[in-house]
Amino acid sequence: MYGRPHLAGFECKEDTTILLDKNENPFRLPPSLREQIRQVVSGIDLNRYPDPEARALKQVLSEMTGISWREIVVGNGGDEILELLFTAFTDKGQKVLTLSPTFTQYPELCRRHKVEWVPVPLRFEEKRIVFDQERFLEAVSSCSPALVLLDTPNNPTGIRIPNDFLSEFSERFKGVFVVDEAYGEFARETFLECFRNRTLPERLCILKTLSKAWGMAGLRIGYAACSPSVAERVESVRDPYNVGLLPQEIAKIVLKYGEWMESRVLSIRYLRDQLVKGINRITGWRAFESESNFVLVRSPIPISRVRERMEEACIQLKYLTLEQPGDWFRVSVGREEELGMFMNLLQELN
């Protein structure tokens, strides 16, 4: 039962495998932060329940974002907040509208909650992927969804929905509007920034996570900035002890390292843009501009050949089946040396 079953047949050890499949932050924590975490863990009484309101953590998040702590919900990863939003705001048989392609957890949640998933396709052009505002607005008008769920930057394309559009839509839409900015820090602007020291409009929820830019995928902390009425409904369907003592305490420390996080984000953006250019220089391959920490790639050769070669070299990518012709994968922006090995393989494959 151990090991990496999807690599069966190949001898990849955990510490030599290059993980470019889950959009994790490839940088480890700085030593001073590790030391602070060790100290907190030493002093903590794990026999006691955590604060069910996560008040101290909300206070830190509030200071960072300029959103009142009353409008902040904290979850066991962004995943849990998505689950709570579905529980609070959808009923069996209703419709939930998202982009397509999109985060695979959205259709999964639709299935789980027995709601109808309405995917609105992004337009794939030769060199770019476009969010078609009219098409989207028509789809919303014609199906009256209970929930609209937009990930921006979008996973797996990396494109961003402009703030102007999000702002206008959030004023007009009558259902609950969830903007998932899990990858927001890697983009040129975020929607969350617009609400610093302002109350969020009714029925809006902006989702954030510590799993990506903050490099805390293993910790499981997500949070949402919600209008007070949305926050109240979400809180009413939340388990009281959904966020453990250690995640609450460690997150409070990590969030003090904003400059460290930002410097990592700058490195990732730089490496990402280099990666896109590098791939596009190889004849036949197409990498799309991204505002996130991953890049969508169309391969000129069958994806099975890419996969075989990458797995032999112990490089993990995310292979995708899209509603588009062609062979696709998504590559996360790893460290420079990891991306170098990936690029070498790609060049050999050609």
Added chain:
Amino acid sequence: MYGRPHLAGFECKEDTTILLDKNENPFRLPPSLREQIRQVVSGIDLNRYPDPEARALKQVLSEMTGISWREIVVGNGGDEILELLFTAFTDKGQKVLTLSPTFTQYPELCRRHKVEWVPVPLRFEEKRIVFDQERFLEAVSSCSPALVLLDTPNNPTGIRIPNDFLSEFSERFKGVFVVDEAYGEFARETFLECFRNRTLPERLCILKTLSKAWGMAGLRIGYAACSPSVAERVESVRDPYNVGLLPQEIAKIVLKYGEWMESRVLSIRYLRDQLVKGINRITGWRAFESESNFVLVRSPIPISRVRERMEEACIQLKYLTLEQPGDWFRVSVGREEELGMFMNLLQELN
């Protein structure tokens, strides 16, 4: 927003408050275990997602319980597994049957999932509380619940349902049967033990937690031993990263300290039985025999007076509104000196 709002008006500091309200284990971790936890935390890469299958932790749980890892589900506390069971096995408008009184989270989950809660009362006699098997079986026959949820030992009464009855019922009942043994270690026998090296019957799920006897309320780890078909359904509605890296790693260490846990359980049982005797020696007060780490008490004086005096002394209890006449509270079995202070107050109150 800080502090303990329910103690407003009283000056209770966190480190002098006596917490006898949440059925926590009052003992801190032994130093060697703390040291091992520190070492694990130092080496962990929190920028990586946890194992979505919690395979290594399931292996440890499997060795401990004698249940195959394929029949084990791990959750963010037992609370999350309860939530998953409701999602997997109930539909709006169906019925869920429990004891009454019972764990307050059960009616809460019924509300959240829009199912009808059918509470079957325990029989309160002068000196004991009785589980009426016939009454229970009649209620099941007459309402055909989708889910039956029995907590044993029951919260807040501390009574246990005999294994023979549970065994027979699990063979006969056609819906999903959940036996919540969160407090099982404090009882004379557990139902889980019956399934060592055996497959669980269809539609049975036995729920366990590390929050009580194992003293890990802050960690958020619960697990369930389920028949393979129940396990599969629960896994299908679970978020992939529901249990973080730290809880997985720390739980694996803690579970090696079985002897430490058992010695703590013996202390708690001893203190509990002394507590029951002590309370019953005071004229007018009634404490009921318990197989758990808490004791249900009927007060001869108005509960508001008890509450006022306890809060002045910074002792927290759980005050209850039951379907029974009288004034009730539940007191968790704390450390000897904590229970001594509690008993002194009770004697003064009389």
